[in-house]
Amino acid sequence: MSRIAYFGPAGTFTEQAARRLAAGRELVPMETIPAALTAVRKGEAEMACVPVENSVEGPVTATLDGLAEDSPLVAVAEALLPVHFTVLTRPDVDTIRTVASHPHALAQVRNWLERNLPEATAVAASSTAAAAVAVCDGEYDAAVTAPVAAQTYPLRVLAEGVADVPDARTRFLLLSPPGPQPEPTGADRTSIVASTANRTGALAELLTELASRGINLTRLDARPIKGNFGFYRFFLDFEGHVAEARVGDALAALKRRCDVRFLGSHPRADGVRATVGATATDSDFADATRWVQAVRNGEQA
Numbered sequence: 001m002s003r004i005a006y007f008g009p010a011g012t013f014t015e016q017a018a019r020r021l022a023a024g025r026e027l028v029p030m031e032t033i034p035a036a037l038t039a040v041r042k043g044e045a046e047m048a049c050v051p052v053e054n055s056v057e058g059p060v061t062a063t064l065d066g067l068a069e070d071s072p073l074v075a076v077a078e079a080l081l082p083v084h085f086t087v088l089t090r091p092d093v094d095t096i097r098t099v100a101s102h103p104h105a106l107a108q109v110r111n112w113l114e115r116n117l118p119e120a121t122a123v124a125a126s127s128t129a130a131a132a133v134a135v136c137d138g139e140y141d142a143a144v145t146a147p148v149a150a151q152t153y154p155l156r157v158l159a160e161g162v163a164d165v166p167d168a169r170t171r172f173l174l175l176s177p178p179g180p181q182p183e184p185t186g187a188d189r190t191s192i193v194a195s196t197a198n199r200t201g202a203l204a205e206l207l208t209e210l211a212s213r214g215i216n217l218t219r220l221d222a223r224p225i226k227g228n229f230g231f232y233r234f235f236l237d238f239e240g241h242v243a244e245a246r247v248g249d250a251l252a253a254l255k256r257r258c259d260v261r262f263l264g265s266h267p268r269a270d271g272v273r274a275t276v277g278a279t280a281t282d283s284d285f286a287d288a289t290r291w292v293q294a295v296r297n298g299e300q301a
């Protein structure tokens with residue numbers, strides 16, 4: 001059976017996403033996001049499941065950096081999970097002085113903590129489930145976790161359904177080494193990372209390549225290139241699939257301009273169909289290519 005490495009330990013939100021994306025496969029928890037990616041790069045797992053962005057806190061930077069560096073991995077599927085939290089404590093604790101969780105989780109329950117546990121100090125843990133493990137071990141008094149952690153660890157539920165922003169969601173990716181793409185569905189997302197020269201208009205030119213081909217951008221993040229202060233990589237997600245003419249044409253144009261790494265084309269979890277700009281359909285591109293060929297052959301002008 002193929003192994004799927006996921007950002008663990010058991011009881012993380014990512015485990016729930018991995019169960020949805022890779023049902024029936026062997027799921028192997030990894031302590032960190034880089035460790036999950038490394039397991040795939042070393043061939044110890046076939047794929048990895050990791051969080052990539054959150055509707056409240058934005059990008060998961062360990063995932064973005066991990067995708068830009070080292071050997072390429074591509075996203076073949078994504079899951080979108082609603083994120084509300086459970087607060088767990090040991091049955092013997094009566095005063096909560098410390099609350100641990102993943103920084104993204106702490107950021108999403110800040111108001112709740114201020115109102116309900118104003119005396120408690122928030123402590124960052126590597127994941128929500130790692131915080132639960134630390135509470136079991138007596139390191140901290142409470143953990144902000146995924147609901148499933150209440151079934152995974154012998155802890156007492158202090159509060160459920162905790163979320164400062166009611167409709168918060170996190171998107172997760174299933175990553176594999178480069179290989180055949182999932183088939184286009186009409187509701188796909190393509191992701192790339194581009195490093196441009198640091199000069200006037202460089203980013204605007206990249207965006208224009210997409211806009212002029214009728215491609216709708218869904219996310220843009222900048223991350224510093226480490227060891228090179230003031231220089232950035234740009235992570236771009238946009239509607240469409242590499243198999244579609246407008247996307248292939250845009251990727252070729254970007255490749256001529258700068259350093260580009262393809263991070264995959266896969267169906268969107270929300271099923272939102274791509275809006276294709278007028279004159280940017282596959283048949284528009286095919287007609288134009290045929291005309292150029294005919295001109296070259298001296299058959300048309």
Ligand SMILES: O=C(O)C(=O)Cc1ccccc1
Nearest residue numbers: 012013014102104105127128
């Ligand atoms: O720590 C977890 O459970 C994760 O899977 C990462 C995470 C943290 C906070 C919200 C969503 C995902």
